[in-house]
Amino acid sequence: DGGITQSPKYLFRKEGQNVTLSCEQNLNHDAMYWYRQDPGQGLRLIYYSQIVNDFQKGDIAEGYSVSREKKESFPLTVTSAQKNPTAFYLCASSMSQGPYSNQPQHFGDGTRLSIL
């Protein structure tokens, strides 16, 4: 079955430590996205990528980094510069048809990150 796999489901970070969240999709989608969700809040865009080897900052990119070396993979690194990283992180993907978002986004099951 096609879908998006995020791992791990739960992750704990020590102060000053970088951690990487994995996101893999086998939907053959061009576009991939990372969102952050805080309790009772909506989804806020961290980074997105429309094509391999290219990505753009979203609304809250500070303290995060990404890479897009393969079409199916879009890992997110939460760096020590992110002072409040505790949140639920969601990865999504969609078919890309030009400059507009007229395709649905498919979400993974998320990674819950906590600070020790």
Place this chain on the structure above:
Amino acid sequence: QQPVQSPQAVILREGEDAVINCSSSKALYSVHWYRQKHGEAPVFLMILLKGGEQKGHEKISASFNEKKQQSSLYLTASQLSYSGTYFCGTEISGAQKLVFGQGTRLTINP
């Protein structure tokens, strides 16, 4: 530029109807609607493109008023399975990304 959803929360009895609104201060190209159950991934419901179309899927439908820069989601004869948080995601023309509202929590009681 985050769209504003209203109401923030609503409690219904099974079989009652609900309307969830999503308003933007910017001109919109498209509006997406998603539903998220607690602790789970959001699930896509529908997309509305500019042009004022209305779409429907069984007892869930939506409209998009381009001039008013708003969209509404209609849930008719609600079922217990409709419970969850509903998010609208809006795309400002040319932005190539969605901005999501803060969500509307819908609770359906028997």
